Amino acid sequence: TVLSGQEGAVFQSRLPFNKMTPNEEACFPDISRSGILGHRVFLNIRNSLLHMWVDNPKIQLSFEIALKNLPPPFDSEPSLVRRVHSFLERHGFINFGIFKRLKPIPAKKLGKVIVIGAGISGLAVAHQLQQFGMDVIVLEARDRVGGRISTFRKNSYIADVGAMVVTGVYGNPMTILSKQIGMDLVPIQQTCPLYGPDGKPVPKEKDDVIEREFNRLLESASYLSHRLDFNYAGDCPVSLGDALEWIISMQEMQVMHKRGQHMQEIIATQTKIIEQRRRLKTLRDTIGKLKNEHLAMINQRKPKGTDGDLKYCYQEFNIRNTQIKMEETISTFHDLHAEEKQMLAKLHELEQNRPSDVYLSSRDRLILDWHFANLEFANATRLNNLSLKHWDQDDDFEFIGHHTTVRNGYSCVPVALTENLDIRVNSAVKEIKYGTKGVEVVAENLKTSNSQMTYKADLVVCTLTLGVLKVAVAHKESQQSNTVKFDPPLPDWKQQAIKRLGFGNLNKVVLCFDRIFWDPNANLFGHVGSTTASRGEMFLFWSISSSPVLLALVAGMAANLVESVTDDIIIGRCMSVLKNIFGNTSVPQPKETVVTRWRSDPWARGSYSYVSVGSSGSDYDLLAAPVIPPSSKDAEGLPRLFFAGEHTIRNYPATVHGAYLSGLREAGRIADYYLGYP
Numbered sequence: 001t002v003l004s005g006q007e008g009a010v011f012q013s014r015l016p017f018n019k020m021t022p023n024e025e026a027c028f029p030d031i032s033r034s035g036i037l038g039h040r041v042f043l044n045i046r047n048s049l050l051h052m053w054v055d056n057p058k059i060q061l062s063f064e065i066a067l068k069n070l071p072p073p074f075d076s077e078p079s080l081v082r083r084v085h086s087f088l089e090r091h092g093f094i095n096f097g098i099f100k101r102l103k104p105i106p107a108k109k110l111g112k113v114i115v116i117g118a119g120i121s122g123l124a125v126a127h128q129l130q131q132f133g134m135d136v137i138v139l140e141a142r143d144r145v146g147g148r149i150s151t152f153r154k155n156s157y158i159a160d161v162g163a164m165v166v167t168g169v170y171g172n173p174m175t176i177l178s179k180q181i182g183m184d185l186v187p188i189q190q191t192c193p194l195y196g197p198d199g200k201p202v203p204k205e206k207d208d209v210i211e212r213e214f215n216r217l218l219e220s221a222s223y224l225s226h227r228l229d230f231n232y233a234g235d236c237p238v239s240l241g242d243a244l245e246w247i248i249s250m251q252e253m254q255v256m257h258k259r260g261q262h263m264q265e266i267i268a269t270q271t272k273i274i275e276q277r278r279r280l281k282t283l284r285d286t287i288g289k290l291k292n293e294h295l296a297m298i299n300q301r302k303p304k305g306t307d308g309d310l311k312y313c314y315q316e317f318n319i320r321n322t323q324i325k326m327e328e329t330i331s332t333f334h335d336l337h338a339e340e341k342q343m344l345a346k347l348h349e350l351e352q353n354r355p356s357d358v359y360l361s362s363r364d365r366l367i368l369d370w371h372f373a374n375l376e377f378a379n380a381t382r383l384n385n386l387s388l389k390h391w392d393q394d395d396d397f398e399f400i401g402h403h404t405t406v407r408n409g410y411s412c413v414p415v416a417l418t419e420n421l422d423i424r425v426n427s428a429v430k431e432i433k434y435g436t437k438g439v440e441v442v443a444e445n446l447k448t449s450n451s452q453m454t455y456k457a458d459l460v461v462c463t464l465t466l467g468v469l470k471v472a473v474a475h476k477e478s479q480q481s482n483t484v485k486f487d488p489p490l491p492d493w494k495q496q497a498i499k500r501l502g503f504g505n506l507n508k509v510v511l512c513f514d515r516i517f518w519d520p521n522a523n524l525f526g527h528v529g530s531t532t533a534s535r536g537e538m539f540l541f542w543s544i545s546s547s548p549v550l551l552a553l554v555a556g557m558a559a560n561l562v563e564s565v566t567d568d569i570i571i572g573r574c575m576s577v578l579k580n581i582f583g584n585t586s587v588p589q590p591k592e593t594v595v596t597r598w599r600s601d602p603w604a605r606g607s608y609s610y611v612s613v614g615s616s617g618s619d620y621d622l623l624a625a626p627v628i629p630p631s632s633k634d635a636e637g638l639p640r641l642f643f644a645g646e647h648t649i650r651n652y653p654a655t656v657h658g659a660y661l662s663g664l665r666e667a668g669r670i671a672d673y674y675l676g677y678p
C-alpha cells in the first residue's frame, strides 16, 4: 500500500513514523530520556515538518512558517520546534535540492570548503554547505558537471550514456527533486521479450520456465550462504558465480542420479515380470494336469452300489478334491495374471516418463546465461567477482514503486544543481595536502596546459570515484597518468577498504535511427548470446526515448573487452544482432552512434561499486569515514578530509540517489564539526 499524508511524507523521508532513529536520539538526548510523552511531542513536530516540506518542496520551509503551520499544542514550545527544524535541515530531510529561498544565505562565510568532483554527490554537498553559510568551491576535471550522469543530446536525439533509471519512487530523494525541477519521469514497461541466438523469439513458456529456474538458483545460493553458512572454501571467500555454478553442477549430478534410479526401477520391474510369468506358466501347467486328471476321473466314474459304498465314497472324494484344487489354482492364476498386468502398466509408465538426460539443454543454458548477464549488468561485474555473502547487502533498502527513466535526459538534475555554485570545470586535481591547519589542493587547468592552481581551504570533500581512488592508492609502479596524490598518504584502513571494495564496469551503445523498426510498445527487448562467455554482449536493448533511439547494454566480461575494440566493430556487432532479429532489410543504418568506455575514462575508471569477494557492507562505511590528519602538537583533532559518492553509502550504493544522499550526509557531518550544533 502506498502511504499518503503525514505517514507518506515520513516514509518518503526514509524515517520511521513511530520512533526516533539512533541519530535523532543522539542529537536529542533530553528527548530520548524524557519518556513516551516527550517522544510523542518530538515525533509529532518532526512528522508535521516533513509533511509540510514533502507537500511543497518548491519553497523553503522556514522555521517561522513551520511554527505557524504547526497545529496546537505542538507549537507551544518554539525552542523545540526550532531545534527539530534545524536538525531536519542540517541532515538533508527538508530544504534540500532546488527551491525558492525565503531567507537569504548568510553573507558572512563560516569556513572554506573545496569539493572535488561535480558529480551528483559533489553538487549535493556543495549546495548544502553553501546554504549553511560556508564558502564553497567545486573543482571538476571534465568540461561539464554530472560525472557518471551524462546525457547525449543531438538534434532530437536524447540518450543517457551513464545513469538512466530512477529505481523506485517512494523514499527516493529524486522524487522530491523531480517536483522541483523539470524531470520528465516515465515508468518503464518491465516486459522484455527475448530473442534467441538465431534471432527467433524465445517462446513465452520457455522464457518463464528458465526465469523460474534462475530465481530458484538464486534462492539456493542464498540458502547456501545464509542457512548453511557456506561462505568459505578453505580460506577463500566464495563468490556468487562459484556458488551458482556449483549448484548447477549439483543439479546435473542430481539429474544423473535420478536417471540411474529410474533405470534400476525399470530393471527391477522387468525382473519381477519375468518371475511372475514363470509362476504363471507353472500354474498353467498345473491347471492343465488337474483338468486332465479330473476329466479321466469323470470318464471312469462308477455308479454307486456295485463295488460297495466305501469305494464309491473314495472315488467321489477324489473327483471333488481335484475339482477344488483346480478351481483354487485357477483363482491364483487369475490373481497373478492381474498382478502381471499391473507390473506391465508400471513398466509402461516408467518407460513413458524417463527423466530428462540433462539438467538444462545447451539452448536453455544460454537463456539462463541471459539472466546471469542481467544480474552482471545490475552489479556491473562478473558474478565470479561478487561476494556470495554480501553482494545483495543493500536489498532491504530498495525503494518501492515503479522504476522510471528521465525522458528529457538525467543531466537536467546535475545542471539544475549548479545553481549559484562556484564550479571550476576543466580543473583536474593532482594533489590533496591535508594537515591539522587546513588543506591545499593542487589542480591543473586542462584548457590552459601546464597551468596549475593551488586552492586553500579548511577542509576538502573528496568525491573522486572508487576507480580513481583505487589508482591513487595503487602501487607506485602501476601508477597511471592523471592520478591524484594524497599528502600524507591515506591511512591504511582507508587504503585497504579502497582496495577491497569492487569497482565494476558497464558500457552502452547508443544507436539513433530515422525510424522505429522495433515494437514501439516495448521499452526493452533481450538478445540471448551464442556462448556463455559472450552473454553480456548487447544482451539488452532499451527503447525509452520518444525519438527512434536504441540503447544496447554491454555487461559482465564483455564490458571490459568491448573497450579495446573500435567503434565501427562494436556498431557492426549491434547491427548484425538487430538484423538477425528484425531482418536485413528492416534495419536502416544509424544516423548517430555513441559508444561508452567507462573503464578507460580517466575521471571514472569504471561504472559503479560492487561488494567484491572478500569485501562486505562495512567497507562502504570505511570509505565514508572522514580522515583526521596525523596529529601534531597543536592538533585540533578535526577531520579535514571528508568523502562522499556512491561508494560511500552502505545502504544505497551504486546509484544516483545513494550518491546524492551521501552528499547530504557529509554536509550534515561537516556542519556538525565546523559550525557547531544548531
Ligand code: HUF
Residues within 6 Å of the ligand: 116, 117, 118, 119, 120, 121, 122, 139, 140, 141, 142, 145, 146, 147, 148, 149, 161, 162, 163, 164, 165, 166, 167, 427, 428, 429, 430, 463, 464, 465, 468, 482, 484, 506, 507, 508, 598, 602, 603, 604, 606, 607, 608, 644, 645, 646, 647, 653, 654, 655, 656, 657, 659
Ligand atoms: O563520478 P561521479 O558522478 O560520482 P558520484 O557523485 O558518486 O555519482 O562524480 C565524480 C566526479 C566526476 O564528475 C569526475 O569527473 C570528477 O569527480 N573527477 C575529478 C577528478 N577525477 C574525477 N575532478 C577533479 N579532479 C580529478 N582528478 C556509469 C554508469 C553508472 C550508472 C548507470 C550506468 C552507467 C553506465 C544504469 C544507473 C546508475 C542509478 C542507473 C550509477 C550512478 C552513480 C552516480 C555517482 N546506471 N545509477 N541508476 N549508475 O545502470 O541510480 O540507471 O551514475 O552512482 O552518478
